[in-house]
Amino acid sequence: MLRSWLRGIRLYFYMIGVSITTQLQYRYAFVMNILGWAMTYAGTAITMWVLLYSFGAIEGWSFWELLFLFALSVLSWGVCVVFFFHFRTLDQFIVQGTFDRFLVRPIHPFFHFMSMKFDVGAFGQFLFSVVAVAMAYNRLGLHWNLWQWFVFLGAVIGGTLIQGGLIIAISAMAFWTTRSERFYWVVMWPAKSLMNYPLSIYPRVVQVLVTFILPFAFVNYLPALLLLGKTKGIYPPYWGFFSILVGAVFFWLCFQLWMLGLNKYKSAGS
Template sequence: MRLFGKYLLILFKSQMQYRTSFWLLTFGQFFIPFSVFAGLYFMFERFGQIKGWDFFEVALCFGVIHMAFAISECMARGFDMFSSLVANGDFDRLLVRPRSTVLQVLGSKFEFTRFGRLLQSALVLAWAISQIHVEWTFLKALTLLFMIVSGVFIFTGIFILMATMCFWTIQGLEVANIFTDGGREMAQYPLNIYQKWVARFFTYVIPFGCVNYLPLLYLLGRTEGSSALYALTPLAGCIFILPCLLIWRFGVRHYRSTGS
């Protein structure tokens, strides 16, 4: 962690060399999801609710998933930009260093400007929490925290899978954005508003449902059966990253270098 902290310090100093650009990018990142949230607000202003969900319940879902995506995009940006390391042969240098390749790729890129997006989602989340009618307990607060952590692990795992493809395709595949940008847009609503096969896929394969839907039912007191199981579902998102790391190790072992 000390080494990772040094990576962050170096990257922060480099990005602050152009402070005007840094603050303008941060300001822009604040308003990008704001426009999406405005569309969400006007939709509920017109229709009132969606399949039994009111505005602030969906806003809670929105805040959680966008905050998780912002944190993951900050920390895992190195995996998102990994194709350039493979194409330029720079990944070879990472292999001869006595540290984990995962740590080095994480430290190769960190987008501090994404804090604007993080701040916006945090404001939405705080507003939603203040407006919904929930009797907050320590376990519910812990569940909400793990919802965000679980989302971070899921998005980071997807970024790792996208990067692993580059060992065979050299360039990143745009189809993978279906599960990052597309997953973020889809998961900002409770999953039960979609077709059943969509909800099942994003619960049992890519477990976004364990971030934004099942634990949300627990927070709102709408569970059927044992509520403890609903509270524990965010752990599935944390577990999701483990097979992603195994696939990454498989890809590293089969990496053949650039030949240069």
């Protein structure tokens, strides 16, 4: 069993290396992809600045606090895109009958599919989010202790697991319906977009939905309350400590759904 797992891990990293090498063959497209992602999110940040220029603050959140909130979300989303974004296209492999090849190789089908593409273009999101967090940290005069840096790291890891878990759960729908990507655009994108602003501005039903059903509040809002020292939130700031735990549990549940779908999978042929 151990030897099988070690062989699978070696194959996983080998395929990741092949994916990165393939993408680097087109260096101009690679660089432009990174810059494109960075400029896209920078445009959203500018929109926030224009909005705050007119209104001053949103629910007590200044521009730099909003930028930190947004950048924290983008940072974990960038990690998520690197590993899990292509899961949204699982339905295409099932419809075309090409998913079968993931079942006959000496590596777990989940990790095989996961290693199919290592999207280094997402580094543009890292570029934007790191610069934005650094700017907000400086302008807000923050001075974090070691435990606060652990909260920050836990938010990034937990946010990655929460967002990646939802993508995986959505992709699992393809095992039953042979269609899932459209569901991604209906569910994932709106839920992620809600986190660009403080959760307190939304109706109570939305607050409950993105905290206890789809726990996106643990991606950035709750950790930000703790890291920015904001005590007037809709939930206690100390909930931000649990981002990584909530992320791990949510991801495990989504993975179990994916495995359930895999066990029900019947080839569609080619």
